[in-house]
Amino acid sequence: MKQELERYPVTGRFLMGRTRYVLDESGKQALESAMANVAEYPAGTLLAARGEIVLRSAIMVEGFALRVGGDAHQRCILGICLPGDFIDLHAFGYGPLDHDVIALGAVRIGQVDHDRLLDHVLDKPQLMRAFWSATLIDGAIQRQWTLKVCQFKAPRRLAHLMCELWYRMDMVVLAAPTGFHIPLTQADLAGMCGMTAIHLNRALGELRRLALADFRRGVFEAPDRLRLEGYAQFRPDYLTRTLPDTPIPSLRYLPENTKM
């Protein structure tokens, strides 16, 4: 994996641990060279605004960003971009964004104009396949967020969110065995769980009381990961889109999966 990051410093985390194997070396290189225009932005930058017709796409290289929906009265966080995630791939050629994307801390992103990206995509079907795959995973995550808000109460909602983030950080080699670091505030977490910052604080207090997890100033730690996942009823299938020990029929002919 470190090899992958050295070889593809901008796009090396794209789909890492998931369906990155649909790309061969030429596909990875085409993507890497396409996204080579790297820029840095400070915390709070509006990376993409709702209603705006996006003419270029960007991939998160370092840092994080939040997808923010709703109005000023009731801001709601609809998703989070980790390193390796595309920021606005779903706007690629299909109209304006329906939400804002705001940098969470300082970020470094790789950018490309849509017309240039389109050339690559038409030239290499595996790229469009990878992009489609990425948006499918985003969709699965979104379904899970809907489900989470619908069926869990506050403490379990928070626990489930942290389990998901832990897995996603794991897949892009940014997590430790005991937890991970991410510059979120309790208000951000509340927005992601569909509740008030005050109530999130109480939910977090409950997790602390149960000795399941802790989160202070951007540092998440859990003493017993399995116990936390059990509490949250967390099943990571939806993140990986693969079934353990079972090959994916349609993709059987493709190159070997990078082992995880």
Next chain:
Amino acid sequence: MKQELERYPVTGRFLMGRTRYVLDESGKQALESAMANVAEYPAGTLLAARGEIVLRSAIMVEGFALRVGGDAHQRCILGICLPGDFIDLHAFGYGPLDHDVIALGAVRIGQVDHDRLLDHVLDKPQLMRAFWSATLIDGAIQRQWTLKVCQFKAPRRLAHLMCELWYRMDMVVLAAPTGFHIPLTQADLAGMCGMTAIHLNRALGELRRLALADFRRGVFEAPDRLRLEGYAQFRPDYLTRTLPDTPIPSLRYLPENTKM
């Protein structure tokens, strides 16, 4: 549009009113011939089961289906398939489903094996593009559902859902100017809004009391569509993925500043 349905009786509603224009006649015909294997199933049929590796995809020709997540104890409805929607396109080659799909009333669907569909897709990039587009629209809808559950209380949640369904029915030429028909129960609506059937009943009562909408035995009717959409703060942009040509709906039916 009727012409389109006569020419493509199985797939004519696919992306109708949205990005169907990315397909030319040859693309439409390739799709129509691929999905030609039409079958009918009675109400309640499990059209696709979670955890199962899907080897074929299906498009809804006539009837409806619900995407059901969660366990038996707390069933949650994550989405709904209307005529023209693919039932399991997001599982095309990318692993097992994360939810069940259950027929709502009797359905007629067109099916195709994945390997055959894959041939078509590799042969015609416009097909993959259309499929990608369809899953992007699904993703936008899913984001909106998350948002809806997070920021609205029961009555507005229900109103927003009905506005969305009305638009989607419109786009596949199944709605009337005063409403539409869809064989949902109040329990189904409750599952889609993330609340109890009992509470949904009260939310529906509130909409009736406000003379905004009515729903009885599968028949939805609203005397003043614009007023309903204003109440629900409904903006259809996310469904069409094109620039809105309508002005921002009036907010005058909203209550005061507080939580909505």
Next chain:
DNA sequence: CGTTGAATTGACACCGTTCAACGACAGTGG
């Protein structure tokens, strides 16, 4: 006519919001 599932209503407990106040901490400038 009886059966069945859906819709409706009331009483009550609980979860989450709201408002208010306070505490902890980092950065800044004296």
Next chain:
DNA sequence: CCACTGTCGTTGAACGGTGTCAATTCAACG
């Protein structure tokens, strides 16, 4: 060093939306 300041985190109390349980009515259908 200190005071000042703003953001974030924490806590308590009151309110209201929503879930739960129970009972009743209604519509559809054999």
